[in-house]
Amino acid sequence: MDCIFCKIADGEIPSTKVYEDDEVLAFLDLSPVSPVHILIIPKEHIQSAYQVDCSNADIVAKIFCVAAKLAKEQGICESGYRIVTNVGKSGGQTVNHLHFHLIGGRDFSWPPG
Ligand code: AMP
Ligand code: ZN
Secondary structure: OOOHHHHHHHOOOOOOEEEEOOOEEEEEOOOOOOOEEEEEEEOOOOOOHHHOOOOOOHHHHHHHHHHHHHHHHOOOOOOOEEEEOOOHHHHOOOOOOOOEEEEEOOOOOOOOO
16 A cells, blocks of 8 residues: 555664554654654554444554653653644645644644644
């Protein structure tokens, strides 16, 4: 499948990994929007959050466990941070493999633009 994040998960495309296990990979975003910007993905190809259902939802809980661990390691658990997943065109999704942005190290506004 021609999916850049599957290729990163397979090691075909290099990335700066910050966490890896059998099911989950976390790596630095190439174009960071904040001092901490990590992408956390399931190794299994799931297109977006809209394709999460009762058959594959366990991986999302695991990703949130990894996010909390990384937030602590990155020193942003006290200051606060944001976990974002974009879905589809209007949601701003540009890579069609489920991923969670873990962003922190500065203040964010709400609502988003
Ligand atoms: P989204 O717009 O929510 O689909 O997010 C896709 C993210 O992937 C963007 O923040 C990109 O900067 C990031 N990205 C795209 N290609 C790579 C890559 N090869 N390595 C790391 N991050 C990437
Ligand atoms: Zn994929």
